[in-house]
Amino acid sequence: MSTIQKLENDPRVVVRRSGLPDPDGRCVVYWMRRSIRAEENPSLDIAIQAANAMGKPLVVFFALVPVANANLRHYTFLIEALAETSVELRKRNAGFVLRRVPDHSVTGFCSEVGAALLVTDENPLRGPEHRLQTVVRQLRIPIWSVDSDVVVPSKLIPGKQYAARIIRPKLMKLRDEFLRPSRSIAARLPWKQNLKSLLCNLSVMGGMKVDHSVQSASTIRGGTREAKRLLREFVNKKLAGYPERRNHPEDDGTSRLSPYLHFGNISPVTIASEVLKADAPKDAKEAFLDQLITWRELAINFVRYNELYDSIECAEPWAARTLAKHAKDPRPVLYTEKQLENAETYDPLWNAAQIQMVEQGWMHNYMRMYWGKKILEWTRSPAEAFQIAVRLNDKYELDGRDPNGYAGIAWAIAGKLDRPWFERPIFGQIRYMSGKSTGKKFDSKQYIEQHSKQ
Ligand SMILES: Cc1cc2nc3c(=O)[nH]c(=O)nc-3n(C[C@H](O)[C@H](O)[C@H](O)COP(=O)(O)OP(=O)(O)OC[C@H]3O[C@@H](n4cnc5c(N)ncnc54)[C@H](O)[C@@H]3O)c2cc1C
Incomplete structure (x- = not known):
């Protein structure tokens, strides 16, 4: 079997457009979208191996x-x-080109450089998936997407997974096989062309x-x-106390x-x-890995198999019904x-959570659950609650x-990936969280003091 065939059969690779790479092509293009890193990045590794072959x-x-x-x-x-x-990629002998609208077309870029093969990152969200499908229709060269931001490649666990207890054993069975460090090789032929590229600094937003x-x-x-500094700090100082401290929003006990x-700056494989x-x-360790692998990969499965993942539908x-x-x-x-905003x-307590998100760009998980539930209670309909939660979350959270x-909003407002609970007003059988009991589970006074309006 040729190297190209072997790469096509890699469990992380999805062949979006089959065929042999164009023998007259001048290079391989890696269209980086979700995995913004130069190490432990299977998309990059596979693109380099293909280029070398x-x-x-x-x-x-x-x-x-x-x-x-x-x-x-x-931004x-x-x-x-x-x-x-872009700097780290030089160590792997790869070129880097940054463009912005209206020069953002990857199809145009592939013809400009004479691509023999296009490799990109798998991304299950609607927008990126539609963009990739458009490119697949436009180009005539082979296109592979690589599932670089999960531990277990999504295609190995096909179909809707309805709960953590359903996906967990499947992930556990495959987990160790995919926790191998990647082959950090460099491209044998360095990129030498000097193409039009924007500088990676804040001025690029100008246009x-x-x-x-x-x-x-x-x-x-x-x-x-x-990301690696935070990981070291987490492993050395917080991991041992994670099962208890992760439920204390007033304490900085999670990895952050x-x-x-979200931006693919670190691989979940590196973290795990x-x-x-x-x-x-x-x-x-297992409490943390359950969040990082089970819950995170369940969320990825949720968006992949629910076209309407960002609405009450x-x-x-x-x-x-409820x-x-x-x-x-x-x-x-x-x-x-x-x-609310x-x-x-x-x-x-709710205001403190909202302030933490608006000011810091990040909210503690425990508060995110409470935050979402209260939006359901305080708005005219579950559909409206869902839309408001999505807009605020996407606008202010860095992640x-x-x-x-x-998935988190669907869990809080639509009972997704959860089960029916006791019937109560407004929520029906959707799990409820009361301010009184939530506030007693940790030092909520301290959390409120930490996040008051400046
Ligand atoms: C209403 C609501 C909205 C949320 N919005 C987001 C969001 O926009 N982006 C986002 O990344 N997470 C979101 N979450 C999930 C979770 O709250 C965050 O991932 C977590 O708080 C991030 O902090 P951390 O990195 O310190 O987590 P840690 O506790 O250190 O966990 C490590 C990693 O595991 C994953 N993880 C942890 N908790 C969850 C979870 N409940 N579900 C899925 N994966 C998890 C995350 O990738 C996290 O970075 C939301 C949850 C809810 C209930």
Whole structure:
């Protein structure tokens, strides 16, 4: 079997357009979209191996395009990560080209450089998947997408997985096989062309309509280096206490790696491998890996198999029935989206969570659950609650527009990946969280003090 055939059969590869690479092509193009890193990146590794097998150089292409709900906060993080990645790619002998609208077409880029093969990152979200399908229709060269941001390649667990307990044993069975370090080889033929490329600094936003109303997060910097620093800190100082501390929003007891996972600055394989090697109790390691692998990969499965993942329409029949039954229940307190956005509710705990998200670009998991549930209680309908939650989450969280966000909101508001609970007003059988009991489970006074309006 040839190297190209072997690569096509790699469990992480999905052949989007089959065929042999164009023998007259001048290079391999890696269209980087989700995995913004130069190490432990299977898309890059596979593109390099293919380029080496064909005796051609490799160029990495990144296109800056406007994205719904993305703003200065997200673009700043992205550009910081791209600046670092573009430098690191040189060590792998790969070129890097950054373009923005209206020069963002990967199809145009492939003809400009004479691509023999196009490799890209798998991304289950609707927008990126549609963009890839358009490119597949336009190009005449083979196209592979590589599932680089999961531990277990999604195609090995096909079909809708309805709950963590269903996907967990399947992931556990395959997990170890995919926790191998990647082959960090360099392209044999270095990229030598000097193509038009933008500089990776904040000035690239100049030509784009970027919403500047949300400031960049001053304490969270994009890039693999920072992701690895946070990982080291987590493994050395927080992992052993994770099972207990992860439920304390007033305490900084979690990894805070979600923005880095969202932008692909670090691989979940790197994180899981470091955690498994750590000197920490087994139950702490497994508690963390259950979030990183089971819940995260369940969320990815959720968006892949639910076209309507960002609306109430994704609810299971039992949840749709129970929410419909309670649609006319009186809602004693109603807030507008603006009031919610401005953290103007009667509930200081909820307001503190909203402020944490608006100011820092990140909210603690425990508070995210409570935050979502209350939006259901305080708005006119579950459909409206879902839309508001998605808009606020995607606008302010650095890790927003992620499968985890849509799954988390679907869990909180539509009972997704959950089961029916006791019947109660407005929520029906959707799991409820009361302010009183939530506030007693941790030092909520301290959390409120930490996140009050400046
Ligand atoms: C309403 C709601 C909205 C959410 N929005 C987002 C979002 O926009 N983006 C996002 O990445 N996560 C979201 N989550 C999931 C979770 O809250 C965050 O991933 C987590 O708080 C990130 O913090 P951390 O990196 O310190 O997590 P850690 O506890 O250190 O966990 C490590 C990693 O495991 C994964 N993980 C942890 N908890 C979950 C979970 N409940 N579901 C899926 N994966 C998980 C994340 O990738 C996380 O980075 C949301 C949850 C809810 C209930």
